[in-house]
Amino acid sequence: MIAARRLDKISRLMGSRATPYSLKALNKESLLWTEFWNPKVRLLCNNDGVAAFSSTSHYSSNCNHSPTNKVLRNLPGYVKIVEVGPRDGLQNEKEIVPTTIKVQLIKMLVSSGLTVVEATSFVSPKWVPQLADAKDVIDAIQNIRGARFPVLTPNLKGFEAAVEAGAKEVAIFASASESFSKSNINCSIEDSLARYKDVASAARKLSLPVRGYISCVVGCPVEGMVPPSKVAYVAKQLFDMGCSEISLGDTIGVGTPGTIIPMIENVIRVVPIDKLAVHFHDTYGQALSNILTSLQMGISTVDSSVSGLGGCPYAKGASGNVATEDVVYMLNGLGIETNVDLEKLMLAGDFICKHLGRQSSSKTAVALTSKKANSKL
């Protein structure tokens, strides 16, 4: 990490554009590839390359009238990353992951700077045996500070179990596709919304925040394309019933920037943009470009999964969640704050991949790990 005195020097040179967070969140690896074109940055670089920084307004200085400025002008200065690895990532694993491993993973993720980590799900163990230990996981992470741990609660029963276990935030999930709703949670969209109204109402009484998820916001494995108006309808329902945030999920990963734009455009007519998050799957390799598009449209919360945990149940062997490391790498390069330490995040990814006995699905993690190994030779 950069020495305190050097931090002060950088801060003075950059003036108000370098915030304390932007300086503290750096590590050597992410610095190496920061934009050195900024002449002030270059002056500060030593042979180690350890003197650059990212600011919240990287591109506002010398290119106000440059056409390229429009491409990156509307990007948020800070993006909140919601880590879904421990729940969405692990729930599809065939081999049961021990509770201790799950808890350790969550601890490592929190220590990397992630402020929201979806811990587990209070669903019937019959449906998701991997998360049968939900209560134990919540018990074990009660005292972890610095992060929120939403848990999935498909119904009132799950909600009550979650509250009893000590959960302080819950999440509910509806689908924009009728067929998917029926096959995934065994009821129609309207029935599911009625169910969630009860959960949201109960949560409101206990002042518990509720996060809403919408699945199949672009396509459904059965119905095909899902109309954006349908997504907007479900988003509005969830928002009206009190969800503090709505996460729009491209469940089968078929979305591209071309389909994401109309979907988000419809949703932001009925839900304020600061209440929205995007949850893209990388099944077709489109997640990062979809995330970039979403950021350009003003979204500032992104769901991702460490090491790209969580495959696609509809295309066996295909990838699923976008890897948090890849997202953080991109956001670092854009000068967007995340408060996430990429190296520590990679350690967490390494830890769970070692346990699962396979390579990380994050290209950033694989590349950086390989680079480190080569440099040691």
Place this chain on the structure above:
Amino acid sequence: MFLQKLYTRLNNMENPSKACNSFRLLFTMSSLEEPLGFDKLPSMSTIDRIQRFSAGACRPRGDDMGLGNCWIDGRSCSTSNSCDEDYEEYTGEAFPWRRHVKDVSEGGTFNRRASSLSKNRMKFEYVCDSRYLPDHQCSCKCNDRGIHGITNKFLKGIPKFVKIVEVGPRDGLQNEKNIVPTSIKVELIRRLVSSGLPVVEATSFVSPKWVPQLADATDVMKAVCDLENARLPVLTPNIKGFEAAVAAGAKEIAVFASASECFSKSNINCSIEESLVRYHAVCHAAKELSVPIRGYVSCVVGCPVEGAIPPSKVAYVAKELYRMGCFEISLGDTIGVGTPGTVVAMLEAVMAVVPAEKLAVHFHDTYGQSLPNILVSLQMGISTVDSSVAGLGGCPYAKGASGNVATEDVVYMLNGLGVKTNVDLPKLMSAGDFISEHLGRQSGSKTAVALSRVQTQKCQSAFILSSFQYPQIKHYQEWWVWHY
């Protein structure tokens, strides 16, 4: 019919670009899942509709296979986005066409199909007053300029057509340890060409001592030089390589310089300046034989030794290659460290000295960043993208890490954006499948893996291909072609 006359007239125009740009956005819009009702386009000129829905209007002319500036949609645009003027002449003819279309579209299979598809409501700020889409909600609600401004800004710079330069047979295979037989390489090239790829980098005339994989360059070139419908550039690092390439039948060559001094010395054993002098000689010889030259610049964002590369250095090398006669400069992020933030800065510097239509981007997916990098490049007006089938070609600087971006993934994204490529994705995937099977490993393309493993009925793969890849425009084209 009058449309045939219109086509003829357009093609014979001195500056058909006048007809283009105001319809460009509408064309793009039409590709984005929006079912279109012809009867609801009251003041859209006939040319709008032709440009928008005709399968034929966007095919490049045979004599302009990317060497000049007429690649985009067969018209003479100096850049893919330079057509700024409305073409007023044909608005008067809109009526007969519109009436006719209305008759056909109402109640027909077209409408039924359109209504079964996604009814997105795409509106753009400056078209709301005169053009709108069926089932839309806001012909009168285009006051919400915040939303439309966002969408408009995002799509404005993206070209209608992107040329994909396939580098799999050369850049992809050159790092393979096991020698791939010549027959396999030739078959791969054939399959790639048959998928519609307009440019396939066939091989490299470098010393077999350095790249043993490509020692059969002469044999490969002789076997493919007569393939039609595609250009087959070959890498030539020096005059000797150039002469061997020409003797083998190569009709287009490529040279490569580096924006990083250290990389230049370690990769091609000479400084940047020395390499430029060398290529000067190659370009001079190529010009005498009227052989087009493509230039590559490597390490445009970062170097494994030097670290970050100043955009000004990249601009300098690009400008030198352009001045010595390269018709296209491909900017390569050799170690894949670029992100949209660094790519934009680099492109800005280069585009200040080389026209955008002469530039291509060549991103590596080592850190998973290539597709967003390609996206911002398109937004900045670049319309040529290098990629490698099945993501062939690893990163020699990070063992086990990925390298080239997979062509299938690029085509999937471009299809979803409504950008034409003329590439048939299933045929491309079959080429990827072929080489991956030979190499004994899974494709490096997530699109290819996903489509081949969708655990539904076989027809659903085709369903995904057609449903999520601007189905409307396909059907409209089919209807259009059938009807006329």
